[in-house]
Every structure is written in structure tokens, then in C-alpha cells.
Amino acid sequence: MAQFGIIGHKGRMGQAIAAAIEEKGHDFRVGVDMGGDPKPLLDQCDVVVDFSSPAALKTNLEAAKAAGIPILIGTTGLEEEHFVLLAEASKAIPVLQTGNTSLGVTLLAHLVKEAAAALDPDWDIEVLEMHHRMKVDAPSGTAKLLGEAAAEARGVDLSDAMDSGRHGQTGARREGAIGFATLRGGTVAGEHSVIFAGLEERITLSHSAENRMIFARGAVRGAEWLLGKAAGRYSMEDVLDL
Incomplete structure (x- = not known):
């Protein structure tokens, strides 16, 4: 004990x-x-x-x-x-x-790293997260953790690749960007998805937290x-x- x-x-x-x-x-x-x-x-x-x-x-x-x-x-x-x-x-x-103590999220980050390393750079990476309305920081620490896993696998710095401020006339997606989208509302404990978008196909790796x-x-x-x-x-x- x-x-x-x-x-x-x-x-x-x-x-x-x-x-x-x-x-x-x-x-x-x-x-x-x-x-x-x-x-x-x-x-x-x-x-x-x-x-x-x-x-x-x-x-x-x-x-x-x-x-x-x-x-x-x-x-x-x-x-x-x-x-x-x-x-x-x-x-x-x-x-x-850590940005997230969930064992499931830890495994998810590992899988994201493996996928980002295995897929060609023309597979775009987007991180989507949703949390309860009271959360004060964005993107979440978990979203950043997942983005860092993808960036590490691709040999880039997340601070250079991160794109989390899309609004208005943004132009075409920046090559090599790791995009982030943030949703807030209700009592959601935590939802995270990492989307690998290729030519005419997508892979989505996700984790849902049902209780803190x-x-x-x-x-x-x-x-x-x-x-x-x-x-x-x-x-x-x-x-x-x-």
C-alpha cells in the first residue's frame, strides 16, 4: 500500500x-x-x-x-x-x-505514430476533439499528444506543422500540416479522433472517454x-x- x-x-x-x-x-x-x-x-x-x-x-x-x-x-x-x-x-x-492518463489514449497515440510512419506524406492528418463546456484550454492536451505522435513519426516539429486557426478564406490545405479542430459542449468527458485522409480513402483512429x-x-x-x-x-x- x-x-x-x-x-x-x-x-x-x-x-x-x-x-x-x-x-x-x-x-x-x-x-x-x-x-x-x-x-x-x-x-x-x-x-x-x-x-x-x-x-x-x-x-x-x-x-x-x-x-x-x-x-x-x-x-x-x-x-x-x-x-x-x-x-x-x-x-x-x-x-x-502526460496530456492524458488514459491507458486507451496511450495506446491510441502509439497506433497514431505507427500509422503516420507507415503512410506516405500525401496522407493528410487531422485531429478532432470534443470536451465538456467547462474545459478552458484548446486544443486539448490529448489532442496535442496525438498530434505530437504523428509529427514525431513524420520527423517534423508539431509547432511548425500545427494548423488550428482556420477561419475565412484560408486557401488550400498547407502541405504537411497537421490540422486540429476543437468542439466544446455539454458534459462530454473526452472524444478524440485522428483522421488520415488519402486519395479516395480514409483511416480514422478514435477513442471515447465515457467517464473521468x-x-x-x-x-x-x-x-x-x-x-x-x-x-x-x-x-x-x-x-x-x-
């Missing part, structure tokens, strides 16, 4: 993770929320899961380093500056950061896997040994 800390534990994902921790027979020891200082609390934990906000990432990483415990980060909306912080922290502790507990269970699975690992940067693909 491991002692878990959750940063952002009063949020919807935090509550789901607490339930998943109990479901797996672990101990939810510490919860930290906005304005709380995690540093004096994480000494009680074996591992911490962070689903808070990008603004809190630096403080949370410093707290995990001070406690000498692994951290799994499922916070989305991260920018380049945050990835620098993650790389620095991973020199001292095990760090797993799939993300919570995946986060707990990832946190369990981090226990006992050496300092370093890890992904959900490592958890599934893909």
Missing part, C-alpha cells in the same frame, strides 16, 4: 483520483489545493499526483524534489517554459508528465509504476512498455 498525495484534490479530477486510490487499496494521505503550500505536507507521501494548474507547476515540482518523491503530472495547458522545469526536476526525481474515472485509474496506475524508479523523465508509454 502506497501513501498518495493529490495536488488539486478538490477539483473534479482530484476527487476521481482519490476514489481510484481507494479502489486500488492505497492510502490517500494528503490533499493540497489553490493557495496551499505542498512542501510541508509531501513528506508524508510516497508519490504525488498533480492535476492543478500550469501556474502552480514550479511550486509543485520543488515540493516533490524537497520530499524526494515521484510526481505524476496530468495538468494540461503547459507551455515551453513548463517543459524546461520538468526536464530540470527529472534530474532529481522520477517525473511522469478512466483518467483517474490511469493516473493511479502511472503513479504506482513510478514507485522505485530512478530519477528521470517518463511517459504513459513507459507504463505500458510500448
Whole structure:
């Protein structure tokens, strides 16, 4: 049985993770929320899961380093500056950061990478996602994760290939672009599709999240896997040994 800390534990994902921790027979020891200082609390934990906000990432990483415990980060909306912080922290502790903790999405990203590598560049790639009306960032972290999988397979940088701002007279589709379309509404937990559009044929790889507990269970699975690992940067693909 491991002692878990959750940063952002009063949020919807935090509550789901607490339930998943109990479901797996672990101990939810510490919860930290906005304005709380995690540093004096994480000494009680074996591992911490962070689903808070990008603004809190630096403080949370410093707290995990001070406690000498692994951290799994499922916070989305991260920018380049945050990835620098993650790389620095991973020199001292095990760090797993992902745009989606679902095991199904992890496998989907793997399949997207394989498809993008196997298909010729004249197959256009489009990423479509839909989430509930309360989601604040777009495209979703999962959509970016899938786009990054496709970009990596094609040997390009997603920041160069990404096309997510189509409106008005855009002209023909840019060669080599990886397109993104975002939908928001209702209570959708998460829908993602990657479309490979060739000449007179299409392949669509999709994942549907029916309940946020799939993300919570995946986060707990990832946190369990981090226990006992050496300092370093890890992904959900490592958890599934893909």
C-alpha cells in the first residue's frame, strides 16, 4: 500500500483520483489545493499526483524534489517554459508528465505514430476533439499528444506543422500540416479522433472517454509504476512498455 498525495484534490479530477486510490487499496494521505503550500505536507507521501494548474507547476515540482518523491503530472495547458522545469526536476526525481492518463489514449497515440510512419506524406492528418463546456484550454492536451505522435513519426516539429486557426478564406490545405479542430459542449468527458485522409480513402483512429474515472485509474496506475524508479523523465508509454 502506497501513501498518495493529490495536488488539486478538490477539483473534479482530484476527487476521481482519490476514489481510484481507494479502489486500488492505497492510502490517500494528503490533499493540497489553490493557495496551499505542498512542501510541508509531501513528506508524508510516497508519490504525488498533480492535476492543478500550469501556474502552480514550479511550486509543485520543488515540493516533490524537497520530499524526494515521484510526481505524476496530468495538468494540461503547459507551455515551453513548463517543459524546461520538468526536464530540470527529472534530474532529481522520477517525473511522469502526460496530456492524458488514459491507458486507451496511450495506446491510441502509439497506433497514431505507427500509422503516420507507415503512410506516405500525401496522407493528410487531422485531429478532432470534443470536451465538456467547462474545459478552458484548446486544443486539448490529448489532442496535442496525438498530434505530437504523428509529427514525431513524420520527423517534423508539431509547432511548425500545427494548423488550428482556420477561419475565412484560408486557401488550400498547407502541405504537411497537421490540422486540429476543437468542439466544446455539454458534459462530454473526452472524444478524440485522428483522421488520415488519402486519395479516395480514409483511416480514422478514435477513442471515447465515457467517464473521468478512466483518467483517474490511469493516473493511479502511472503513479504506482513510478514507485522505485530512478530519477528521470517518463511517459504513459513507459507504463505500458510500448
